[in-house]
Amino acid sequence: MSGAGAAGDQFVVAVDCNGADLGAAEVAAGAALAAEQGVRSLLFGPAAEIGAMPDGVEVVDAPLSVAKAQDPVAAVRAAPQASINQATKAVADGRAQALVCAGGTGAALASGTFTIRRERGVYRPALAIPIPVPGKPVTLLDVGANADARREHIVQFAYMGAALASTILGVERPRIGLLSNGEESARGGSLVKEVNAELALRMADTEDLVFVGNVEGDDLVSGIADVIVTDGLTGNISLKLLEGVSQMMLGAIRDAAASSARGKLGGALLRPALRGFRDEIDPEGEGGAYLLGLRRLGVVPHGRFTRRGFAQAIIRADRGAREGIVERTHAALERAGALRSAPVSAQGVSVPGRS
Numbered sequence: 001m002s003g004a005g006a007a008g009d010q011f012v013v014a015v016d017c018n019g020a021d022l023g024a025a026e027v028a029a030g031a032a033l034a035a036e037q038g039v040r041s042l043l044f045g046p047a048a049e050i051g052a053m054p055d056g057v058e059v060v061d062a063p064l065s066v067a068k069a070q071d072p073v074a075a076v077r078a079a080p081q082a083s084i085n086q087a088t089k090a091v092a093d094g095r096a097q098a099l100v101c102a103g104g105t106g107a108a109l110a111s112g113t114f115t116i117r118r119e120r121g122v123y124r125p126a127l128a129i130p131i132p133v134p135g136k137p138v139t140l141l142d143v144g145a146n147a148d149a150r151r152e153h154i155v156q157f158a159y160m161g162a163a164l165a166s167t168i169l170g171v172e173r174p175r176i177g178l179l180s181n182g183e184e185s186a187r188g189g190s191l192v193k194e195v196n197a198e199l200a201l202r203m204a205d206t207e208d209l210v211f212v213g214n215v216e217g218d219d220l221v222s223g224i225a226d227v228i229v230t231d232g233l234t235g236n237i238s239l240k241l242l243e244g245v246s247q248m249m250l251g252a253i254r255d256a257a258a259s260s261a262r263g264k265l266g267g268a269l270l271r272p273a274l275r276g277f278r279d280e281i282d283p284e285g286e287g288g289a290y291l292l293g294l295r296r297l298g299v300v301p302h303g304r305f306t307r308r309g310f311a312q313a314i315i316r317a318d319r320g321a322r323e324g325i326v327e328r329t330h331a332a333l334e335r336a337g338a339l340r341s342a343p344v345s346a347q348g349v350s351v352p353g354r355s
Contacts, residue, residue, distance in 0.1 A: 013097070013098045013318050019303055031311070044083040062086050088116050097318075102305075102310060121339030126293055138220060161228075179214075179228050180196075202337075287315065
């Protein structure tokens with residue numbers, strides 16, 4: 001069942017605990033934090049490592065992991081008892097209303113596509129992530145699900161991202177931008193030009209969306225758009241670059257503050273403000289990437305997250321299910337006439353090793 005139809009309002013998030021850098025127990029600790037806020041979860045992972053959990057958190061012993069498999073598609077097909085397969089089956093069967101995968105993105109995408117299945121009329125699932133820009137997050141997609149994308153895929157990504165921005169981030173009239181190497185509509189490769197022309201035509205007279213045209217790399221943090229779309233290869237590179245630069249800058253500030261007595265004094269004075277800034281741009285605060293385009297919502301936190309990030313992922317997945325993000329996404333695609341009219345094989349999905 002979808003979030004909107006959960007019986008008795010008993011929303012549950014299925015969580016694959018395997019594959020996290022800090023181990024399954026850290027993911028489970030995140031589930032315990034989420035339970036303190038009333039979010040119920042069903043954990044799949046090594047029960048001996050997870051241990052006792054509070055009310056609202058159920059554990060299913062599932063020690064087998066395919067999170068690190070070199071070929072996620074083959075691994076998912078060959079191991080029905082793997083924790084990710086058990087988690088996606090729980091969602092598909094209605095025991096849970098959303099999915100969180102703490103391990104490999106490739107395994108989550110493959111298992112989700114095979115078991116939960118794509119929403120009717122959707123070409124490709126996409127990974128969307130709210131970039132923690134101070135003041136107002138920018139949703140970027142695709143960030144790794146589709147290294148090769150066609151025009152119709154990226155057009156759908158635009159509506160998926162807009163539904164996410166509206167549902168989760170509260171953006172009333174999302175502004176959509178297309179990542180390119182210049183603002184002019186004539187810039188970019190053939191794919192970018194085709195997508196630009198179609199989005200401009202589709203959104204010319206819409207009241208709930210605004211297409212701002214091509215945007216450049218620095219616009220990922222400029223605030224010119226609420227949603228920025230691109231193919232999964234470009235999106236993943238852009239995301240990793242942003243993450244790397246932000247971490248480098250925070251490290252450089254810490255080093256400068258510790259380099260001299262004057263720096264230490266200045267650092268002490270700035271510490272409260274810098275702590276707030278650090279928390280504002282911390283990727284863990286957003287809970288990870290949203291897996292859109294399936295019949296149920298998925299959230300994929302980064303494997304290096306701590307329990308705080310995993311708790312946020314579970315809380316965001318619960319909220320997205322309750323607010324019907326899958327239904328809203330499908331409705332937006334249907335209103336735009338952007339749905340595929342006939343189903344396609346799940347084998348057309350490009351699956352990376354990690355986002």
